[in-house]
Every structure is written in structure tokens, then in C-alpha cells.
Amino acid sequence: MQKKAAIITAAVLLAGTAFLYHMGYGISLFAKVTTSDGSAAHSEEDIRKAVSIAKKQFRNLNGCFMTEIHYSEEKTQQELDELHARGFTGLGSGFDDVIILESDFTTSKLFSSVPFNGVTQQDYEWVITHTEADGWQFRTAGYA
Numbered sequence: 001m002q003k004k005a006a007i008i009t010a011a012v013l014l015a016g017t018a019f020l021y022h023m024g025y026g027i028s029l030f031a032k033v034t035t036s037d038g039s040a041a042h043s044e045e046d047i048r049k050a051v052s053i054a055k056k057q058f059r060n061l062n063g064c065f066m067t068e069i070h071y072s073e074e075k076t077q078q079e080l081d082e083l084h085a086r087g088f089t090g091l092g093s094g095f096d097d098v099i100i101l102e103s104d105f106t107t108s109k110l111f112s113s114v115p116f117n118g119v120t121q122q123d124y125e126w127v128i129t130h131t132e133a134d135g136w137q138f139r140t141a142g143y144a
Contacts, residue, residue: 054126
């Protein structure tokens with residue numbers, strides 16, 4: 001019986017340590033990922049790459065919990081239309097494609113600044129751009 005109690009105690013300590021590490025070092029967690037809604041503009045592979053890039057950037061938000069991230073066909077198409085109208089010179093320099101992702105996440109109660117601690121952020125946008133030379137890259141994030 002003592003052996004079982006020791007194993008349970010060790011498991012609880014390990015879980016507690018993992019939680020503190022997560023909260024202290026910005027390792028963010030993820031729930032639901034929707035990569036495609038039948039997009040005609042982008043392949044499933046391109047959308048998966050964009051989601052991976054956004055998730056990597058999200059880890060910098062110090063222990064937040066992303067509840068959903070999904071590809072926005074509508075916002076992507078709006079951005080593509082604007083870029084075509086400007087000759088692909090938007091957001092600074094010559095990229096040739098863009099993917100817009102939207103996410104919902106809850107901010108960390110311990111590491112977010114007031115009044116944003118413990119708040120659910122909705123429809124936060126991730127802009128991932130493409131160039132022939134560099135492939136898909138994170139461009140910016142925030143609210144439109």
C-alpha cells in the first residue's frame with residue numbers, strides 16, 4: 001500500500017511541476033484545430049503549415065490556452081483581393097500569397113497584464129504570408 005501511495009504522490013508532484021513549468025515558461029496548450037473548410041484557394045498542406053507557424057508564435061504568449069484555431073476562407077480571400085488590387089505589395093514587401101487564421105484563446109491569469117488576465121480573446125487573427133524564396137512565414141497577429 002505504501003508503494004502505491006508513493007507512486008501516486010510522485011505522479012501528483014510531476015503533474016504539479018509540469019503545470020508550474022507551463023505557466024512560468026510560456027508553454028501554451030492547444031485544443032481544437034480546424035485546418036480546412038473546403039478551401040479552393042489553399043491546399044490542406046499549406047493550411048496545416050500556416051497553423052503550425054501560428055501555433056509556434058502563440059507559444060510566446062506565456063501560458064495561454066488556445067481553445068480553437070481555424071482557417072478563414074472569407075478573410076483570406078478579402079486579403080488576397082486587396083493584395084491583387086495593390087500588386088502584392090501589402091504589409092511591407094513582396095510576398096505572393098497569404099493565409100488568415102482566426103483563433104480563440106484564454107489569457108494566463110498569472111502572466112497577463114490587467115485587464116487582460118484570465119480573459120477569453122476571440123477571433124484573434126494570424127497572418128501567414130508566402131514568398132517563393134522563403135515559403136510560408138509568420139507576418140503579424142492581432143485584431144483587424
